Amino acid sequence: xxxxxxxxxxxxxxxxxxxxxxxxxxxxxxxxxxxxxxxxxxxxxxxxxxxxxxxxxxxxxxxxxxxxxxxxxxxxxxxxxxxxxxxxxxxxxxxxxxxxxxxxxxxxxxxxxxxxxxxxxxxxxxxxxxxxxxxxxxxxxxxxxxxxxxxxxxxxxxxxxxxxxxxxxxxxxxxxxxxxxxxxxxxxxxxxxxxxxxxxxxxxxxxxxxxxxxxxxxxxxxxxxxxxxxxxxxxxxxxxxxxxxxxxxxxxxxxxxxxxxxxxxxxxxxxxxxxxxxxxxxxxxxxxxxxxxxxxxxxxxxxxxxxxxxxxxxxxxxxxxxxxxxxxxxxxxxxxxxxxxxxxxxxxxxxxxxxxxxxxxxxxxxxxxxxxxxxxxxxxxxxxxxxxxxxxxxxxxxxxxxxxxxxx
Amino acid sequence: xxxxxxxxxxxxxxxxxxxxxxxxxxxxxxxxxxxxxxxxxxxxxxxxxxxxxxxxxxxxxxxxxxxxxxxxxxxxxxxxxxxxxxxxxxxxxxxxxxxxxxxxxxxxxxxxxxxxxxxxxxxxxxxxxxxxxxxxxxxxxxxxxxxxxxxxxxxxxxxxxxxxxxxxxxxxxxxxxxxxxxxxxxxxxxxxxxxxxxxxxxxxxxxxxxxxxxxxxxxxxxxxxxxxxxxxxxxxxxxxxxxxxxxxxxxxxxxxxxxxxxxxxxxxxxxxxxxxxxxxxxxxxxxxxxxxxxxxxxxxxxxxxxxxxxxxxxxxxxxxxxxxxxxxxxxxxxxxxxxxxxxxxxxxxxxxxxxxxxxxxxxxxxxxxxxxxxxxxxxxxxxxxxxxxxxxxxxxxxxxxxxxxxxx
Numbered sequence: 001x002x003x004x005x006x007x008x009x010x011x012x013x014x015x016x017x018x019x020x021x022x023x024x025x026x027x028x029x030x031x032x033x034x035x036x037x038x039x040x041x042x043x044x045x046x047x048x049x050x051x052x053x054x055x056x057x058x059x060x061x062x063x064x065x066x067x068x069x070x071x072x073x074x075x076x077x078x079x080x081x082x083x084x085x086x087x088x089x090x091x092x093x094x095x096x097x098x099x100x101x102x103x104x105x106x107x108x109x110x111x112x113x114x115x116x117x118x119x120x121x122x123x124x125x126x127x128x129x130x131x132x133x134x135x136x137x138x139x140x141x142x143x144x145x146x147x148x149x150x151x152x153x154x155x156x157x158x159x160x161x162x163x164x165x166x167x168x169x170x171x172x173x174x175x176x177x178x179x180x181x182x183x184x185x186x187x188x189x190x191x192x193x194x195x196x197x198x199x200x201x202x203x204x205x206x207x208x209x210x211x212x213x214x215x216x217x218x219x220x221x222x223x224x225x226x227x228x229x230x231x232x233x234x235x236x237x238x239x240x241x242x243x244x245x246x247x248x249x250x251x252x253x254x255x256x257x258x259x260x261x262x263x264x265x266x267x268x269x270x271x272x273x274x275x276x277x278x279x280x281x282x283x284x285x286x287x288x289x290x291x292x293x294x295x296x297x298x299x300x301x302x303x304x305x306x307x308x309x310x311x312x313x314x315x316x317x318x319x320x321x322x323x324x325x326x327x328x329x330x331x332x333x334x335x336x337x338x339x340x341x342x343x344x345x346x347x348x349x350x351x352x353x354x355x356x357x358x359x360x361x362x363x364x365x366x367x368x369x370x371x372x373x374x375x376x377x378x379x380x381x382x383x384x385x386x387x388x389x390x391x392x393x394x395x396x397x398x399x400x401x402x403x404x405x406x407x408x
Numbered sequence: 409x410x411x412x413x414x415x416x417x418x419x420x421x422x423x424x425x426x427x428x429x430x431x432x433x434x435x436x437x438x439x440x441x442x443x444x445x446x447x448x449x450x451x452x453x454x455x456x457x458x459x460x461x462x463x464x465x466x467x468x469x470x471x472x473x474x475x476x477x478x479x480x481x482x483x484x485x486x487x488x489x490x491x492x493x494x495x496x497x498x499x500x501x502x503x504x505x506x507x508x509x510x511x512x513x514x515x516x517x518x519x520x521x522x523x524x525x526x527x528x529x530x531x532x533x534x535x536x537x538x539x540x541x542x543x544x545x546x547x548x549x550x551x552x553x554x555x556x557x558x559x560x561x562x563x564x565x566x567x568x569x570x571x572x573x574x575x576x577x578x579x580x581x582x583x584x585x586x587x588x589x590x591x592x593x594x595x596x597x598x599x600x601x602x603x604x605x606x607x608x609x610x611x612x613x614x615x616x617x618x619x620x621x622x623x624x625x626x627x628x629x630x631x632x633x634x635x636x637x638x639x640x641x642x643x644x645x646x647x648x649x650x651x652x653x654x655x656x657x658x659x660x661x662x663x664x665x666x667x668x669x670x671x672x673x674x675x676x677x678x679x680x681x682x683x684x685x686x687x688x689x690x691x692x693x694x695x696x697x698x699x700x701x702x703x704x705x706x707x708x709x710x711x712x713x714x715x716x717x718x719x720x721x722x723x724x725x726x727x728x729x730x731x732x733x734x735x736x737x738x739x740x741x742x743x744x745x746x747x748x749x750x751x752x753x754x755x756x757x758x759x760x761x762x763x764x765x766x767x768x769x770x771x772x773x774x775x776x777x778x779x780x781x782x783x784x785x786x787x788x789x790x791x792x793x794x795x796x797x798x799x800x801x802x803x804x805x806x807x808x809x810x811x812x813x814x815x816x
Contacts, residue, residue, distance in 0.1 A: 005465050012462050020463065025456035026666055029449035038446075041437035041635065048433035051751050052737060053744035054420050055428065057413050086494040086637065089655040089665035097653075119655030119664060126654045130538070222666075227449065229494065229637045229668045245505075245652065246534045247497040247527030256527060257497035258434055258630075260637045263671075329460060336461035343459050 008333075015339030019385040022343045023317065023376035024169060027222040029266070030380065036269035037227065040262035048258050050250040059261040063251055066268040070219075070232065073275045076208040080236040083254040084264060088198040088220030089119040091231035092163075094254060095194045095216045096120055098241035099161050100127035107132045108160035111184075113146050114139050114361040115173070117196055120163050121357075133160060142363050143308045144173030148183045155184050159191040166200035166217075170358040170374060171307030172318025174204060181213035192216065192239055198223050198231075202274035203282065203315045208234065215239045221263070225378065226270030229263040281379040286316035288377035288386055293319050295390040300397050306359060306372055319375040322359075322368045326400045331373060334396040340389050342373050416741075423747030427793040430751045431725065431784035432577060435630040437674070438788065444677035445635065448670035456666050458658040467669040471659055474676040478627075478640065481683045484616040488644040491662040492672060496606040496628030497527040499639035500571075502662060503602045503624045504528055506649035507569050508535035515540045516568035519592075521554050522547050522769040523581075525604055528571050529765075541568060550771050551716045552581030556591045563592050567599040574608035574625075578766040578782060579715030580726025582612060589621035600624065600647055606631050606639075610682035611690065611723045616642065623647045629671070633786065634678030637671040689787040694724035696785035696794055701727045703798040708805050714767060714780055727783040730767075730776045734808045739781060742804040748797050750781050 020028050040046060045062050047055030067082045076082075085091050096110070100123075110124045114137045127133040138154050140146055146164055155162065162184045166177050181193040193213055198220040200206060208214065216239060221230035233254070235241055243249075247256030274281060290311070297303060302324040308314040323331060328344030335342055345356050355369035364372070428436050448454060453470050455463030475490045484490075493499050504518070508531075518532045522545045535541040546562050548554055554572055563570065570592045574585050589601040601621055606628040608614060616622065624647060629638035641662070643649055651657075655664030682689060698719070705711060710732040716722040731739060736752030743750055753764050763777035772780075 005468060008465055009462065009469075020454075022455055022459060022461065022463070025459055026454060026463075026467070026669075028454060031450070034446060034449045038442060041442045042439070046428075046434060046436060047430055047749065048751075051430060051433050052740050053430065053749040053751075054417065054747075055430070055434075055749055057416055059434070060413060061417075086498075086668075087665040090494075090653060093653040093655065093664075117655070122654035122664070227670065228666060229671060245498060245501040246530035247501065247525070256501075256530070257495040258636060260494075261434075262437075262635065263637060332460050339462075341455065341461040341463055343456075343461075 012337055015337070017385065017388045018339040018341070019381070019389050020341045021375040021377065022341050023223070023378055024374055025343055026228065027225050028378070028380065029227050030225055030273070032273065033226060033266045033269045037262045037266040040265045045261050045265070048250065049261060059259070060251065062261050062265045062268065063259055066264050069268055069271055073271060074206050074208045074234070076234065079208055080234060080239070083233045083235060084252050084259050085231040085233065085255045086229050086260065087231040088196070088218055088223070089231070090255070091218040091220070091233040092117060092119040092196055093123050093244055094233050094241060095218060096123035096161065096163060097127060097244045098254065099192055099194070100131050100133055101242035101244065102240040103160055104131040106160065107134070108158045109134050109136050109156070111136045111138060111154050111159055111162040113137070113164045115144055115168050115358040116163060116165055117169055120196055124163070140361055144168050144171050144358070144362050146175055146180060148176065148179045151180055152183050152187060155187040155191060157188055159184070159188050161192045161194060163194040163196065166195045166197040166206070167203060167315045168307070168358060169199045170356055171320045171362065172199070172315035173308055174200070174313050174315060177214060178211055181211065185213045194218070199315060203285070203317055216241070221267040221270060224270050224274045226267040227263045229260055230267040282316050284379040285377045285381070288381040289317055289319050289375070291383070291386045292375060292377065292389060293321070295386065296321060296393060299390060299394045304368060306362065306364065317376045317378060319377070320372060322364065322372040323397050324368065324371055325404055326371045326397055327404070328371050328373055330400055331396060334400060335392065338392040338396065340392050342375055344373055345370060420745055423745070425793070425796045426747040426749070427789070427797050428749045429783040429785065430749050431631070431786055432782055433751055434636060435633050436786070436788065437635050438633055438681070440681065441634060441674045441677045445670045445674040448673045453669050453673070456658065457669060467667070468659065470669050470673050470676065471667060474672050477676055477679055481679060482614050482616045482642070483618070484642065487616055488642060488647070491641045491643060492660050492667050493639040493641065493663045494637050494668065495639040496604070496626055496631070497639070498663070499626040499628070499641040500525060500527040500604055501531050501652055502641050502649060503626060504531035504569065504571060505535060505652045506662065507600055507602070508539050508541055509650035509652065510648040511568055512539040514568065515542070516566045517542050517544050517564070519544045519546060519562050519567055519570040521545070521572045523552055523576050523766040524571060524573055525577055528604055532571070548769055552576050552579050552766070552770050554583055554588060556584065556587045559588055560591050560595060563595040563599060565596055567592070567596050569600045569602060571602040571604065574603045574605040574614070575611060575723045576715070576766060577607045578764060579728045579770065580607070580723035581716055582608070582721050582723060585622060586619055589619065593621045602626070607723060611693070611725055624649070629675040629678060632678050632682045634675040635671045637668055638675040690724050692787040693785045693789070696789040697725055697727050697783070699791070699794045700783060700785065700797060701729070703794065704729060704801060707798060707802045712776060714770065714772065725784045725786060727785070728780060730772065730780040731805050732776065732779055733812055734779045734805055735812070736779050736781055738808055739804060742808060743800065746800040746804065748800055750783055752781055753778055
């Protein structure tokens with residue numbers, strides 16, 4: 001394994017351009033964000049934010065200024081608190097398992113959509129296994145939408161928690177979270193509504209005053225070009241959550257250990273950059289995405305678009321395409337050798353080569369899911385990046401189709 | 409609160425020198441380590457290590473090269489695996505709660521010393537509350553040592569897990585982990601032995617071949633001048649641990665979510681720096697610590713040394729002193745204004761002003777614990793740093809004793 005990695009890296013050589021589309025799995029962190037973090041490692045705020053010395057107070061300032069910024073951009077003044085954890089995965093665990101721990105005497109149903117991130121689905125199953133909750137999966141339509149009327153049938157007086165993503169991480173489906181959360185509260189006002197907004201943050205507007213029925217919201221730094229290592233859970237006042245891990249608390253009362261101040265400073269910068277020109281940033285990722293998808297559909301045959309066909313109901317950065325008669329994993333490697341970095345299938349599950357549960361839930365067949373490629377565009381993609389990709393990609397697909405064992 | 413932080417920072421002005429001794433709570437990360445991390449944010453290895461493209465393979469290389477280095481410096485070839493988490497706290501949670509989850513049908517005793525880090529004690533209590541284990545605390549002597557003969561009395565056939573720190577985080581007591589783990593296995597070979605070595609790593613030699621009875625070992629990046637955000641749990645082959653959090657796994661099978669590659673690259677550099685001149689580094693921290701303690705005992709009256717009086721049985725970086733008739737928290741602030749950064753009481757618990765459970769366990773009275781100051785020296789401290797501290801500290805103690813309500 002190790003030798004083959006080194007060989008693979010040698011095989012790459014130097015492509016004329018590198019275009020990174022795998023913003024689903026790990027973000028490109030721009031220079032400005034990196035530069036923001038550097039002093040916090042040894043010059044300012046490098047202390048523990050709970051300790052009463054200068055490097056500690058400076059660290060504490062980073063925490064509350066970041067929370068102030070989140071309060072502002074999400075219109076959350078006076079609504080609740082933001083908890084810092086180390087990833088979106090940890091924030092989802094805190095939401096689901098933290099809810100289960102705080103309500104474990106009562107049991108009841110945990111309702112999730114069939115296309116939630118695994119860091120929601122697996123903790124829900126753990127709450128079932130350990131604490132006697134019952135997990136119920138709401139189906140989605142062929143584009144990934146949860147129908148409020150369908151959701152209504154799954155919610156009742158015993159529903160303890162409902163968790164539905166604001167934007168799906170693989171196919172970009174933008175749910176009507178206002179309507180979905182309203183329906184839940186109409187049936188059962190005591191049910192807690194969580195939304196994983198990791199893929200919505202910085203892509204579509206989020207207003208927590210308007211989303212009055214939403215109790216918890218997950219955010220993730222690396223999805224907005226911040227550093228890996230910062231996740232956030234918004235918790236509306238009065239909603240009960242218990243820490244999942246135990247230990248010494250600092251300012252952060254729901255996750256033990258010292259807050260990662262340098263990374264949070266980087267995250268704050270990433271939020272600033274995302275929101276300083278929100279509409280322009282979104283327009284840029286949308287333009288790059290549209291150019292890419294249009295070009296691919298023109299130049300390559302036998303391509304399926306996974307997720308919403310109406311692109312106004314789809315995250316502006318998301319393109320998920322199945323290239324029929326091609327192994328997505330093979331295409332990922334072929335593109336990498338040419339400097340274009342994407343992911344395949346369910347991005348994260350690619351190592352084990354199981355087809356994405358999201359793609360299966362919207363009705364894709366195994367072979368269609370296996371040929372899927374996920375692109376996430378960003379404000380950093382240029383027209384030249386997309387044009388280069390449109391040169392490289394059709395050739396790669398052709399070559400692989402030529403040698404593929406999967407035939408029409 | 410927020411206004412007062414800004415006022416406090418303004419009150420600081422510019423002291424002639426800054427000396428950071430709070431390496432317990434948050435480490436100073438040297439320039440070389442920061443520079444090692446920078447490219448991993450956007451130039452190399454910025455991908456997800458499980459994805460089959462160049463930035464992913466480069467990321468994967470960081471993981472296995474770091475594990476190779478740990479294997480080498482800890483003499484762990486063929487003994488087991490290293491799991492990456494986000495902090496020492498998370499590694500301790502994985503050890504204790506992960507063990508409890510893997511053995512939850514069986515129950516039994518979890519034996520901890522009375523002076524363990526709270527990220528061991530609280531998860532043990534959680535295992536009791538959730539899974540029916542029973543927590544037993546082994547007392548320590550007045551210098552923090554666990555006597556193997558005493559430990560033996562607490563272990564029996566029902567003992568599931570024993571967790572004893574290699575070096576105490578507050579008072580620097582170096583336990584005889586070989587002897588303690590041997591005693592446990594003599595009584596019950598099926599009992600799992602965990603040691604939190606966060607404060608031993610880089611300070612005293614650790615040889616996992618020799619420590620044949622030790623099953624799990626916790627390490628933490630920030631304690632060796634690496635970045636915050638990397639914890640490691642070594643798990644000996646055959647020892648069963650279940651993930652505490654749930655979600656998408658990458659290479660790291662015991663903690664979901666993407667590995668934090670830039671920080672792990674920084675951690676790797678920190679390990680290299682700590683081990684390249686291990687003896688010299690230790691000699692430097694010991695020399696600075698000895699100079700500091702000797703100077704303080706000469707210049708300040710009514711000072712108690714907390715922890716081992718035989719400094720050969722104490723971590724080379726650790727000095728924990730109680731300044732009688734002084735509030736440690738007030739002294740921390742007074743020193744900060746003069747550019748000397750320390751922590752008080754139990755460092756981490758200082759915000760809530762409860763006396764350290766470690767100091768109480770070794771028999772310190774509340775007022776003695778409250779006047780305690782923790783210094784951790786490092787290879788970066790110069791003679792001038794210590795001399796400056798020895799100028800500033802006696803004056804600060806005098807001033808506070810002059811206005812203190814705590815009288816002799």
